[in-house]
Amino acid sequence: MTNPPSEPPPPTVDEPIAADTLPVRIAAAEAMRRLNHAMVAHETDPELLQRIAREANATAAIVEAGARRQRPIRQMKTQLWQTTPEEGQRLAHFEECMVSGRANPMGIAMQPRRQGDRIVADVNFGAAFEGAPKRAHGGAVAAVMDDIMGYVLLLTATPAFTGRLSISYRAPTPVQTDLVASAWMDRRDGRKVFLVGDLRTAEGDLIAEADALFVAIPRERLT
Numbered sequence: 504m505t506n507p508p509s510e511p512p513p514p515t516v517d518e519p520i521a522a523d524t525l526p527v528r529i530a531a532a533e534a535m536r537r538l539n540h541a542m543v544a545h546e547t548d549p550e551l552l553q554r555i556a557r558e559a560n561a562t563a564a565i566v567e568a569g570a571r572r573q574r575p576i577r578q579m580k581t582q583l584w585q586t587t588p589e590e591g592q593r594l595a596h597f598e599e600c601m602v603s604g605r606a607n608p609m610g611i612a613m614q615p616r617r618q619g620d621r622i623v624a625d626v627n628f629g630a631a632f633e634g635a636p637k638r639a640h641g642g643a644v645a646a647v648m649d650d651i652m653g654y655v656l657l658l659t660a661t662p663a664f665t666g667r668l669s670i671s672y673r674a675p676t677p678v679q680t681d682l683v684a685s686a687w688m689d690r691r692d693g694r695k696v697f698l699v700g701d702l703r704t705a706e707g708d709l710i711a712e713a714d715a716l717f718v719a720i721p722r723e724r725l726t
């Protein structure tokens with residue numbers, strides 16, 4: 504007995520998002536994030552929820568039939584560390600990042616920029632990031648602080664991974680509210696890079712403080 508011929512594996516695309524498709528990927532991701540937060544924040548008829556499930560599953564099946572995408576490591580190994588961000592420049596280490604990527608359909612979509620020797624970011628936790636009632640989930644706050652600290656490394660072209668991250672939650676983090684995250688380098692000791700940061704309301708009131716140890720990695724070890 505012979506086995507039936509198996510389906511050929513789908514091809515894999517190992518390229519960053521092409522510049523000409525980035526705007527539509529961002530637009531689709533924005534629309535999906537809006538829907539995600541709307542579903543959590545609003546009453547919805549069961550019929551509409553059934554329609555959402557049907558249409559989302561049908562759309563997912565079409566998307567899944569396309570070539571698989573794989574994030575290319577060479578972009579992180581090389582391009583990311585080659586130029587120092589300019590003052591005020593909007594930053595994105597990759598557009599599908601779950602914290603700061605505009606093209607991630609379930610991300611936080613934080614918007615970081617350089618401000619002197621700091622990174623500053625506008626962040627607004629949508630309804631789907633709620634943990635305790637009316638408060639953003641503490642893990643989402645930690646993710647924001649981890650990611651914004653990563654951007655500080657771009658200022659000194661230092662590839663590094665988070666070794667330790669500590670968060671002090673000083674006040675509730677409101678959802679659906681414009682907030683400001685900041686991070687900067689405290690000191691460096693060989694490969695150990697010590698970073699600090701905070702999350703504040705738009706009025707400047709402290710919400711959370713963060714400190715972290717990032718361990719610098721030679722580029723050839725980035726895998």
Ligand SMILES: CCCCCCCC(=O)SCCNC(=O)CCNC(=O)[C@H](O)C(C)(C)COP(=O)(O)OP(=O)(O)OC[C@H]1O[C@@H](n2cnc3c(N)ncnc32)[C@H](O)[C@@H]1OP(=O)(O)O
Nearest residue numbers: 596649650653654656657664665666667694695716718720
């Ligand atoms: C622009 C980019 C944005 C990126 C933002 C997002 C950042 C992330 O989320 S990164 C992902 C999360 N982190 C990870 O996946 C890291 C996982 N861990 C690892 O890969 C390794 O353990 C790693 C790289 C941290 C350290 O490994 P290694 O290179 O072998 O370090 P090693 O030689 O053991 O230690 C070097 C020094 O750092 C210290 N160290 C290493 N790891 C830690 C740790 N986890 N905690 C405290 N200290 C540590 C060691 O004690 C040593 O100190 P000393 O020189 O004084 O003896």
